[in-house]
Amino acid sequence: xxxxxxxxxxxxxxxxxxxxxxxxxxxxxxxxxxxxxxxxxxxxxxxxxxxxxxxxxxxxxxxxxxxxxxxxxxxxxxxxxxxxxxxxxxxxxxxxxxxxxxxxxxxxxxxxxxxxxxxxxxxxxxxxxxxxxxxxxxxxxxxxxxxxxxxxxxxxxxxxxxxxxxxxxxxxxxxxxxxxxxxxxxxxxxxxxxxxxxxxxxxxxxxxxxxxxxxxxxxx
Numbered sequence: 758x759x760x761x762x763x764x765x766x767x768x769x770x771x772x773x774x775x776x777x778x779x780x781x782x783x784x785x786x787x788x789x790x791x792x793x794x795x796x797x798x799x800x801x802x803x804x805x806x807x808x809x810x811x812x813x814x815x816x817x818x819x820x821x822x823x824x825x826x827x828x829x830x831x832x833x834x835x836x837x838x839x840x841x842x843x844x845x846x847x848x849x850x851x852x853x854x855x856x857x858x859x860x861x862x863x864x865x866x867x868x869x870x871x872x873x874x875x876x877x878x879x880x881x882x883x884x885x886x887x888x889x890x891x892x893x894x895x896x897x898x899x900x901x902x903x904x905x906x907x908x909x910x911x912x913x914x915x916x917x918x919x920x921x922x923x924x925x926x927x928x929x930x931x932x933x934x935x936x937x938x939x940x941x942x943x944x945x946x947x948x949x950x951x952x953x954x955x956x957x958x959x960x961x962x963x964x965x966x967x968x969x970x971x972x973x974x975x976x977x
Contacts, residue, residue: 764813768806776802821880831882835875838889842872845897848904857924864896864931867938874941881941888937896934899927 780798783789789797818828845868849861871888875881882889906912906920 764810767813768809771809772802772806775805821878823879828879831875831879834882834889835872835879838872838893841893841897842868845893845900848897848901852900852904852907854903854907857927860928860931861900864927864934867931867934868893868896871934871938871941884941884943885937888934888941892930892933892937896927896930899923899930903927 776798779801780794783797784791784794814825818825823831846865849865852861871885875885903920903923906916906923909916912920
């Protein structure tokens with residue numbers, strides 16, 4: 758997603774000097790009253806602030822190949838996912854089951870990786886729709902259930918069975934989320950493999966050229 762803090766500072770740094778310049782120009786150059794000059798300067802500063810914001814957003818959308826409607830749709834779903842991930846992290850820290858700690862932390866890491874990748878490059882959202890619309894909810898529900906069961910002071914046989922079943926399902930979901938992460942990164946892997954093939958081809962061409970040059974010199 759476009760960084761709102763960076764966008765705010767860039768627009769503010771551009772709008773303030775513009776406002777001051779227009780005020781000085783209007784007040785001293787065009788002999789306007791202080792109030793009129795101030796109103797014109799504020800309007801000019803606002804035009805620069807919002808105009809630059811619109812330009813930056815258009816440039817961002819063009820860079821990522823998205824329409825405004827698509828960006829709005831993706832941002833809405835990412836905002837919802839952010840809330841769910843915060844809930845997931847909170848409930849993870851409430852679980853006191855030490856043996857499953859490593860597995861749970863790895864699951865959180867993969868979930869956050871998918872979210873951060875999508876946030877940086879919103880178009881990746883379409884490669885992770887199943888994660889956002891299904892798998893993330895399942896992980897959250899299972900983790901909250903697991904946290905509830907482990908927090909009970911007394912656990913009977915039926916609850917113990919449910920606890921073990923929930924833990925096994927969470928392990929399975931970790932594998933599903935890992936596949937989601939690989940799917941989001943699939944284009945990167947394909948691009949990397951292509952670059953490796955190109956590099957190998959160039960290397961082989963250089964070796965072949967040197968071999969032929971050496972053979973020609975030997976004959977000479």
